[in-house]
Amino acid sequence: MLLAAVTAVVVAAITFVLVAAWTTSVPTGALLALLLLAGSCYALTWLLGRKLSRRSRRLLAGGTTVAVVATVTLLAAATVFRPAAHPYVAASPTAATRYWDLPNGTRIAYTRTAAAATAPAGRSPVVFLHGGPGVPGEPGGAVLSGPDGLPQAGFDVYVYDQAGSGLSTRRDDARDYTVQRHVDDLEAIRRQIGADKMILIGHSWGSTLAAAYVATHPDRVEKVVYEAPGGLTGEIAPLAPGADERRTPRQRQIEPALISPRVITAFLLGGRNPEAARQLMPDREADGLNSALFPASPSPVCDPAAEVPTPPGTGFWTNVATNNSLRSWDPRPALRTNRTPALVIRPECDYISWETTRSYREAMPQATLVYLRDAGHVVQLDKPAELLDIVRAFLLDRPLPLPAYTGQEPPR
Structure with a gap:
């Protein structure tokens, strides 16, 4: 299940950068990334659990997806989407x-x-x-x-x-x-x-x-x-x-x-x-x-x-x-x-x-x-x-x- 979660997170992260760079909309990129994260995590977990019963596969895929999406959302909010307070040396007239x-x-x-x-x-x-x-x-x-x-x-x-x-x-x-x-x-x-x-x-x-x-x-x-x-x-x-x-x-x-996840993301977006x-x-x-x-x-x-x-x-x-x-x-x-x-x-x-x-x-x-x-x-x-x-x-x-x-x- 860990492989499914990691793969889904990587795909979602790439999607966020590409969509945000293409549309100039960070919220749109974040929303599509979460949707893709949920869909890919569910699908991958479902495939990996093929030896289980249909009901068990649904429970496993659903539970894993909820856990991964919640974890990623919290981590992203605390890192990529959390503004940092860098002291600015301002110019004065x-x-x-x-x-x-x-x-x-x-x-x-x-x-x-x-x-x-x-x-x-x-x-x-x-x-x-x-x-x-x-x-x-x-x-x-x-x-x-x-x-x-x-x-x-x-x-x-x-x-x-x-x-x-x-x-x-x-x-x-x-x-x-x-x-x-x-x-x-x-x-x-x-x-x-x-x-x-x-x-x-x-x-x-x-x-x-x-x-x-x-x-x-x-x-x-x-x-x-x-x-x-x-x-x-x-x-x-x-x-x-x-x-x-x-x-x-x-x-x-x-x-x-x-260097932080927020700075790295900004640099990746900035190049595109x-x-x-x-x-x-x-x-x-x-x-x-x-x-x-x-x-x-x-x-x-x-x-x-x-x-x-x-x-x-x-x-x-x-x-x-x-x-x-x-x-x-x-x-x-x-x-x-x-x-x-x-x-x-x-x-x-x-x-x-x-x-x-x-x-x-x-x-x-x-x-x-x-x-x-x-x-x-x-x-x-x-x-x-x-x-x-x-x-x-x-x-x-x-x-x-x-x-x-x-x-x-x-x-x-």
Whole structure:
């Protein structure tokens, strides 16, 4: 009878995931799974009890089915369908926070640091694209727009929270978090700013978004900076050799402590239908899980033991769904003939593979790659002044403070 019960539970679980993913209805999936569980458990028990009398087989099959369905229902209610309380590091507006209401329905939170009055006028605005997807609040925007930053050189600097993170819109349907929708948001932002062209500075996934925008709107970008870039194409960017080994014992304990039947189910659903997964695990809970998982990532600085605060306002479902949409995205054919000047910054301690960084240099004919030693994936945490010097020189057409690196293998 145990074999019948286990088989029925497995079939029901698979049914729940498939139905919920297909219909975007968790209740429908749960109901059909229970019905299938009851039917398959009864049928299997009936077959296995064929040596018994007809009355005994009915009693055995009925009793086993009731027991299995009741047990599974209680276990599912206590695990898969029981919300978890993950502490969420929320984003808070400041006096400088403003909002764009885009024509496509997206509400975007942003800050603008105006060019200094004493600086040359008429430069294209700088737009900083944070990583993730769904990790706003990175220090890069603050470094670039700070007292000694790009506004002093005559650049307006815009830093915004991409949809699904920070203070910006959480979309009604998680399936609407796509690369194309992020590109559309950025184009709508350009129109809101009223700029003919923008200068894009992308960090990590922000570089992926910048490349996608350059490929889609090649005439709207004056220059582009790829800082510690994430994957250029639909393939997940592999880790650099040794990156996982640099995680501390404390970091390695975080993920196993957070894994549960509910989290596993949400991940399984998220890979097929992010909206069905969001119905199971709503934004607030999922974003809290994202905050809790962040410290388990490889260190974003060169010192793996350094404590790095969790960025506020991270968005879980924009990360999952946007990465899903990346599977069919490849901007390289459009970038091969694009003459936009591009700067690729490779930090020495980046946990993303060297081949990923090099692919940006190889994708654009006007790309220059520089190698910054003693800096991690979030360059501005280790080398804020050096990052600013490199970017400022590039934007002002001055000699770069670091030589261009043209090798196929990373420097030794």
